[in-house]
Amino acid sequence: MSLLETRSITKSFGALTAVNGVSLAIEAGSLHSIIGPNGAGKTTLFNLLTGTFPPTSGRIIFDQMEITGTPASRIAHLGLARSYQRTTVFPAFSLFDNVWVSSFSRSKRSGLAWRNANTYPEVAERANQALRDVGLENKSKQLAREISHGEQRQLELAIALAAAPRVLLLDEPAAGLSPEETRKMVALVRALKGRYTIVLIEHKMDIIMSVSDRISVMHFGSLIAEGTPAEIQKNPEVRRAYLGGVAV
Amino acid sequence: MKRPLIWILISILLLPLVVRPAIASEIWIFAIFGLGANLLLGYSGLLSFGQSTFFGSAAYVAGWLMKIHGVNAFLALGIGVGVGAASAAVVGYLCVQRSGLYFIMLTFALNQLFYFTAYQWTSVTGGEDGMPGVPRPEFPGIDFKDPVVYYALVSFLFLISLFLMRKIVESPLGRILQAIRENEVRAEAVGYNVPRFKLLAFVIGGAFSGLAGVLYAMLFGIVPLEAISFVFSGNVVFATLIGGSGSLYGPVIGSFVFIWLSESMSTVWARWPLLLGVAFVLVVLFLRGGVVEAWHKLFLRFSKR
Numbered sequence: 193m194s195l196l197e198t199r200s201i202t203k204s205f206g207a208l209t210a211v212n213g214v215s216l217a218i219e220a221g222s223l224h225s226i227i228g229p230n231g232a233g234k235t236t237l238f239n240l241l242t243g244t245f246p247p248t249s250g251r252i253i254f255d256q257m258e259i260t261g262t263p264a265s266r267i268a269h270l271g272l273a274r275s276y277q278r279t280t281v282f283p284a285f286s287l288f289d290n291v292w293v294s295s296f297s298r299s300k301r302s303g304l305a306w307r308n309a310n311t312y313p314e315v316a317e318r319a320n321q322a323l324r325d326v327g328l329e330n331k332s333k334q335l336a337r338e339i340s341h342g343e344q345r346q347l348e349l350a351i352a353l354a355a356a357p358r359v360l361l362l363d364e365p366a367a368g369l370s371p372e373e374t375r376k377m378v379a380l381v382r383a384l385k386g387r388y389t390i391v392l393i394e395h396k397m398d399i400i401m402s403v404s405d406r407i408s409v410m411h412f413g414s415l416i417a418e419g420t421p422a423e424i425q426k427n428p429e430v431r432r433a434y435l436g437g438v439a440v
Numbered sequence: 441m442k443r444p445l446i447w448i449l450i451s452i453l454l455l456p457l458v459v460r461p462a463i464a465s466e467i468w469i470f471a472i473f474g475l476g477a478n479l480l481l482g483y484s485g486l487l488s489f490g491q492s493t494f495f496g497s498a499a500y501v502a503g504w505l506m507k508i509h510g511v512n513a514f515l516a517l518g519i520g521v522g523v524g525a526a527s528a529a530v531v532g533y534l535c536v537q538r539s540g541l542y543f544i545m546l547t548f549a550l551n552q553l554f555y556f557t558a559y560q561w562t563s564v565t566g567g568e569d570g571m572p573g574v575p576r577p578e579f580p581g582i583d584f585k586d587p588v589v590y591y592a593l594v595s596f597l598f599l600i601s602l603f604l605m606r607k608i609v610e611s612p613l614g615r616i617l618q619a620i621r622e623n624e625v626r627a628e629a630v631g632y633n634v635p636r637f638k639l640l641a642f643v644i645g646g647a648f649s650g651l652a653g654v655l656y657a658m659l660f661g662i663v664p665l666e667a668i669s670f671v672f673s674g675n676v677v678f679a680t681l682i683g684g685s686g687s688l689y690g691p692v693i694g695s696f697v698f699i700w701l702s703e704s705m706s707t708v709w710a711r712w713p714l715l716l717g718v719a720f721v722l723v724v725l726f727l728r729g730g731v732v733e734a735w736h737k738l739f740l741r742f743s744k745r
Contacts, residue, residue: 242629268631280629282622293619296612297631305613305644312612355630 195220195389196241196272196359201250203236210236212413213250218359223381223390225400227424228410229433234393235277237410238363241391242274243267254359268297273357275348277364277393283337287328287347290336291319291354298356322354326380342373349380360388366396378403401425409433444689448602451696452595459700461587462659467699468598469655470679474691475605476524476648477676482685483609484641485621489673490547491649493531493554494524496668498650499657500558500565503574513577513584517597517654524650525643527554532642536635539624551670558668571663594655601648602692608644609688617641678716682723684730693731 194217203211211233218224226234240247243264252260254270262270273294282290292309295318310316323329326346331339336347345365352360366377378399384390385403394400400407400421407424409417411433417424424430455464473495480486498520505511505519535546558565565571576584577593584590608614620627620634628634657663666672675698676691683694698716705712727733 244629263633264628265631265633268629274629276626280623280626282619282626284622285619289615289619293615293627294630296616301612303611305611305640306607307612308607308610309612309615310610351626351630 193220194218195255196391197253198237198241199251199253201237201240201247201252203233203240203245204248209413211240211247214410214413214415216408216415218389218391219406220389221386222405223385223392223403225392225394225404225407226410227394227397227400227407231412232410233413234410235363236413238274238361238391238393241361242272268355271356271358272361273352273355273359274361275352275363275365277367279341279344279348281336281344281347281351283335285336286333287323287336287339287350288319288332290347291322291350292316294351294354295319295322295356318356319354322350325353325384326350327376342369342376345369345373345377346380353384358389360384360390362390362392364393364395366394366399374399448599448689448692452599456588456591459703461591463699463703465587465591465594465659466656466703467696468594469652469659470676470695470699471692472598472601472648472655473652473676474680474683474695475601475688476645476652478680478685478688478691479605479608479617479641479645479648481677481680482687482690483614483621484617484638486638486641487544487677488535488547488642488645489544489670489677490531490535490551491645491676492668492670492672493551494528494646494649495653495656495672495676496558496663497527497554497653498524499574499653499663499667500571502654503571503657503663504564506575507571507573513575513658517577517651520650520654521647522650524653525647528642528646528649529639532639532646536638536642548670548673551668551673555665555668555670558665565663565665568665570665571657572661574657574661574663576658576661590659594659597651597655601651602688605648606688613637613640678720680730682716682719682730684732686729687732690730690732697731 196218198214198216200213200215201211202209202213214237226237228234239245241252243262246261251258254272259270282293292315295315296312299312299315320329323332326349328343328346328350336344349365365381366374369377382403404421407419407421408415409424409430416433417427417430477491480488501523502516502520506513506516531550534550535543538546559567576590582589584593616632616637620637624634653667656667679694679698680691682697683692684690701715702712705715723730
């Protein structure tokens with residue numbers, strides 16, 4: 193059964209159609225990757241799924257509920273959490289506070305303006321768990337702007353995890369990482385597999401092929417192929433798109 | 441955390457011995473104003489040039505109710521808090537739709553709207569002459585006309601304000617507002633309705649401004665037109681930045697420096713705002729954290745030896 197579905201969604205910015213009639217079905221519990229050359233519309237698709245902006249046409253269905261046009265701040269409460277391609281954290285906050293803010297968002301907001309922020313044990317526990325999941329528990333007191341890029345990428349992921357999501361949308365978690373850091377990140381994503389339904393955007397083919405259950409290929413805003421990693425590797429149209437040719 | 445509070449208590453006790461009680465009162469009133477403004481400026485990262493809108497509106501409404509309708513002064517203080525919050529809700533609702541420069545200009549423009557309304561509506565506000573005859577509270581056995589007694593009332597309300605603001609900034613709300621300051625996009629993505637939280641910051645800040653506005657009117661017995669002008673809006677931003685917008689106590693120290701400087705220098709030297717300008721430039725160039733940061737640095741240097 194598919195947990196997250198799009199039905200021919202399209203997003204146009206003026207004359208540019210960034211996403212063109214994409215229909216996707218993400219199976220519950222699977223790791224579904226979306227690949228495609230730069231500018232294929234992958235991140236735009238994520239922005240549509242997380243309510244950053246509404247689609248021009250088409251529908252988005254999450255857990256048999258229509259969520260088309262739901263604003264971003266509501267989407268998080270439904271259980272869709274995302275990470276960003278460009279690190280998007282809270283720089284002057286400690287790592288703990290970074291994940292705490294995300295964790296609190298999903299809890300009951302009783303005492304919002306008068307209860308001390310340090311008196312929410314269940315929120316703090318989920319925050320700590322998210323840091324443990326990505327291996328940053330030892331740095332929880334450090335400021336986000338003072339850790340390395342690789343660690344910031346891990347934090348990026350931890351913020352999404354702390355929101356107790358059902359679906360994780362990961363936008364190039366390994367962007368800008370060294371080979372060593374990339375290996376760590378792949379191990380991390382693999383460890384999360386099964387615990388969450390994951391939608392992954394990635395450029396690095398070796399990552400994609402080794403972790404994905406299914407792969408969808410985007411090119412110029414449209415889906416050109418979908419299948420298992422083995423099927424995708426053999427697909428001539430995918431090869432053409434990646435070798436710089438224009439899909440006709 | 442206890443230490444700043446002790447310093448503040450000592451200052452409250454000693455201040456009337458150093459300066460006239462009226463100036464001492466003004467310092468704590470301005471500090472209440474600053475506490476509210478700093479929830480926007482320091483915690484939420486929103487530069488509002490319209491804080492006097494709430495300060496002035498509350499002063500006019502409460503002043504008018506006391507003067508014309510004989511409303512009890514304590515009740516009027518409460519009404520002032522309400523008017524401050526309500527006017528901030530209206531202004532805030534319009535302003536939070538935009539960000540950056542447009543936000544700042546909107547706060548400024550709406551402030552001008554209120555200012556010119558007060559300027560034109562002379563039958564109620566007195567226009568340029570201000571609204572005189574604002575009474576002070578009356579209570580059997582306590583004479584609030586005595587400057588020292590009134591100072592005690594102001595100090596008491598300031599301490600309550602400080603206590604409440606500390607509660608707020610240490611609550612989840614305080615942390616969420618700071619998260620919005622740090623990264624609005626991410627705050628929205630993890631599930632916070634950012635415009636609504638900004639609006640909440642406006643309303644709370646407006647309530648503090650309202651209290652300060654009414655106390656100010658009672659202190660001088662008049663609501664001057666300046667109370668709702670952009671000069672007042674600018675002053676509170678100025679004072680907060682000089683004190684240090686990054687901390688709870690920054691605006692308190694800022695208002696101390698600002699009022700003390702303006703009251704003591706203005707009689708000696710007509711061009712005294714030049715000094716403020718210099719202080720401002722120094723803060724912006726070298727000490728983003730204001731006096732609070734300077735103090736910490738100094739403290740660190742001495743404790744190292």
